[in-house]
Amino acid sequence: MTVTLRFEDGAVVVDADDLDPTTLPGVERDDRTGSHRAPAHRYREIREALDERGIDLDDRLERAAPLDLSLRYDLRDYQEEALDAWHDNGERGVVELPTGSGKTVLALAAIAELGVPTLVVVPTVDLLEQWRRELESEFDVPVGQFGGGEQRAEALTVATYDSAYLRADDVGGDFGLVVFDEVHHLGGEGYRDIARLFAAPARLGLTATFERPDGAHEVVAELVGPVVFELDADALAGEHLAEYEVRKIEVRLSESEREEYEREQGTFVDYVRDAGITFSSGSDYQELVYRSGSDPRAREALLAKQRAREVMMNADAKLEELARIFERHRGERIIVFTAHTDLVYRLSERFLVPAITSETGAAERREILRRFREGEYTRVVAANVLDEGVDVPDASVGVVISGTGSERQFTQRLGRVLRPGSDGEKRAVLYELVTSETAEERVAARRR
């Protein structure tokens, strides 16, 4: 008795004469084609089930020859430990390590050890190029690329999440290992299909912030594997990352700002009370948004909330405070983070500091970051662009003028000041400016 497995359009197709394929994990009969198939990610389970029953297998999935790769780096203790934990879990799982702690090196080691065709999936074109450079210089083999205007497959290939999704039907059976960089993205409604459509038995997820507020990290754990190793910034501070300190500075609204804030916030709170919305479950806010589609008062309440948020986040007193921080850290490299692009341009004009937002073109962005790296600029102000997925030069001071309640964003911003300087004993500071007696106090509390 022989069973044949092959890959077709994001699924594993099972051909068998004397065996009922639906007894295998995830396999169902497809009435349209008359074949038996399972989502590609069940491939490994199906193989294991067949092995257990001692059934001969004609496996047509793994095509490319094994790779002979060696790593020139020495791993640090914790990287070694993380890798062992991943092996112990059967080459599946997520490693949670802070920015700058060498997640890439860890993945390179995993790729070298397994020596199977590997796809690395990343969220941005910037990271796409970084990873390709890294793989090429480390392993000295051709590296393929899906995304950023290129579609070329190799035994080692890097892809954006978007392109991985678009190519999955086509190449989902070609890889033995998939590495998901910034794996928390995989929880997105559409992106999670990537993990389902690829057959790769070995999976490694990398992130600094695994948990998602919407709970979708559980889906990720199902598809990639659970967190097998984690360390936070505190555990690495001093030896491998900079010592750091978070300083919260409270500022007050001016009289006119306070008046505007109370008026707008009041409009929102009044509506919420009248409508009987308690925010007892996470979806209550969604409900309010749905209502605003048809109920003008709900819409007005949301818009008022928006304006209130703008007042509290962009308070004038924060600019004065920023001026003092610039004075205190004269000559040091400083990154300023905000939530609104308007404020970025205002700060840029007032302090004569280069600005980066989503409107800044790729060339100009590269140029600003280059000058920042080389010390020509010592300060940069950015909206949310520099939070993730960009290679940002080390800074020793970060200033969060405004941000969301997202723990992820906070961790990422902190990561921007954590990489050790060349002298290895830099002390980093992250300032957090919070407007007192506003909802921002809650927002700031939530992110930590």
Next chain:
DNA sequence: TTGACTCAACATCCTTTGCTACAA
């Protein structure tokens, strides 16, 4: 190759005080 554009996807967007069912 580039730049400008559109489009779709993703992420965040939240108040104070209180009801109900259910698990530990």
Next chain:
DNA sequence: TTGTAGGTTTCCATGTTGAGTCA
């Protein structure tokens, strides 16, 4: 008794990105 989680759909706005198209 005490704590904890609870079910839905079709979307106010802003910021950011990648893919695709066209000149």
